[in-house]
Amino acid sequence: MSEISKVRSNGTLRLIDGKKYRGYLEADETGAAFYQKGQAEPFVQWNYTRLHRMDNVRLGGTTTQVTVILKDDSRYIFQLDQGLKVYNHMDKHWLDKPVTSRTRGDELHRLAELRGEKIQVPKKHLITRRHPNRSIGGDIGIYLLLILFGVAMVFPLVFLIGSSLKPLDELFRFPPPVWPSHPTMDNFSDLFVTMGQSYVPFSRYLVNTVFITVVGTFGHLVIASMAAFVLAKYEFPGGKAFFAIVTTCLMFSGYVTGIPNYLIMSRLGMIDTYWALILPAFAAPIGLFLMKQFMEGLPTALIEAATIDGANQFRIFWSIVMPNVKPAWLTVIIFSVQGLWNNSAATVIYSEAKKTLVYALQQIQASGIARTGQMAAANVIIVSVPILIFIFSQSRILETMASSGIKD
Template identity: 45%
Template sequence: MWMIKTSKAGAKARRSFSGNLAMYALVGALALLSALPLIYTFINSIKPVDELYQFPPKFTVARPTLDNYSELYQLASTIWVPLSRYMFNTLFVATAGTLLHALFATMAAYPLAKHRFPGKNVVFSAIVLGLMFVPAVTFMPLFVIMSETKLLNTYGALIFPGIGVSLGLFLMKQFIEQLPDPILEAARIDGANETRILFRIIIPNATPAIMTVILFQFTQMWNFTQTDLIFSESLKTLRAALEQIVPKGDPILRAGAGSAASVILMLPPIALFILIQRKVVETMTFAGIK
């Protein structure tokens, strides 16, 4: 396997102790500020209902309780489809959609980054243009495509729309462009075909970008609730089920259960980010994301 060896150039800048302390304090303050919404969501999930509606809102809880989680479990037990089914649907859709998107984004980004062909710039411009469209704009064409391909009310209606999103392809193309061409030429001289180059050189060395794409796409797929494409209750995802259990039109009575549901939904993407955060930072550095 061909691997690209990189070295860290430059010596570390010398700082005084007070300078290091000030830098760490600033970074810590910014990190805390970024984490405030997550902290507030978790605190709300252990508040009794009367504390949830205190004004002004407080970041502390006087009487912490797990009743909100118990209430959510009891509400979930009243639906005729088991909660485990919604969990399976979400994990299956998120995992399949994420892995397929990462694979196809890498396969498409390689020729865009390292090959010349007619219309290359037009294709990439269309990809960048696709970043501007929100899902609401593309829903009608998506619905027609799913209907014509007989994928409505199937797992395919949840998985296939996520495979071709533009962001993953854009990130992969920008990252692969940074890989040196000589190593690819050396592999071709050794007799490696394009498929082998992709799976033995490009993918191993583009692991940081792939991990970043997986993080972004998993977050999107985990929170996917396109109930207009799915009609069977047994095919719906966990987020769609929780939105039915805790409807927006009943904010007071089930506010505690809603807070608990928010925590449950945000935990998997946060856990994934913690695992691969170093790869994400490396990708943003090489891909030129400001």
């Protein structure tokens, strides 16, 4: 490379198949090259005439991610310590780069800066109206309606939490107060005392539930994702018919499939084992439906480019497809955890040492009116896990719901 006007920066190169290489990127007036650490010959090299597109993203400080796309569709992603300096040098000497279209406003803005005029920046309002043609009264009406629905949805949860914190004399007061006057944690402590008196420890019920939930959710996610990838990106005989069957299965609830599941598990000899709950969770249709619909939105060109670069099918699925459908598999985790965590498994598991936490808490709820406070505390524990998972990943779930409608 030319010795005139060289710019160099240490960093890493990441290829489309996920492989990373440590070294430095060097650019001059004619092109650029990336050298691996300890190597004298360039690992990747190009002239500016081969460039198709360049992008840069500041990562903090002087560290910048520079993406280079060549005319032959080769893509290189660099994370450089002095990336902006290298990017500006390459952009300066890239003579035949595409002309960026400028609007009339951009041109007036540029001329005003050249004349030294002060540019008027529009004020940012606290609330931006999405529909300027709608009246203020309409906006107020919509917000009031949303607040009303929000209160109606959150009220049962607030009342449940309040009931779990009420002392015994407030639990039977009429009309019942929404929130206790003297909150107490006695209901939770009494619940754990009651659970501790059982000949099966409370921790055993908890371990059973966590094991069933984790294994069932992981297996469901892996199987649904792999099947969805094939259905979404490959054409094969019977693929559409198979997905139509999966869509039809969404109409049947667990109460409808309970007897067939029991007969199948009985024939397999899995009654009174954890697998009587785990195996049916693997085959739940909701995960396959959501993952397939979301994967259809991925550009096929991304998979074809990875194939050209030598990535095998599993590498494409694991390193390219799965990171890009993270909102979908987070949603699948929510649905699977909710279904398995709240499953009492009373019809397929008979041994007390293998029963789930929900079953044990339901037995306390059925113990009579004297344990009403413990019943409210048990309900809070049951619903807390799915709600917390949803709160921490709600934006991803909403994105999946917006992208997973039935497509023609």
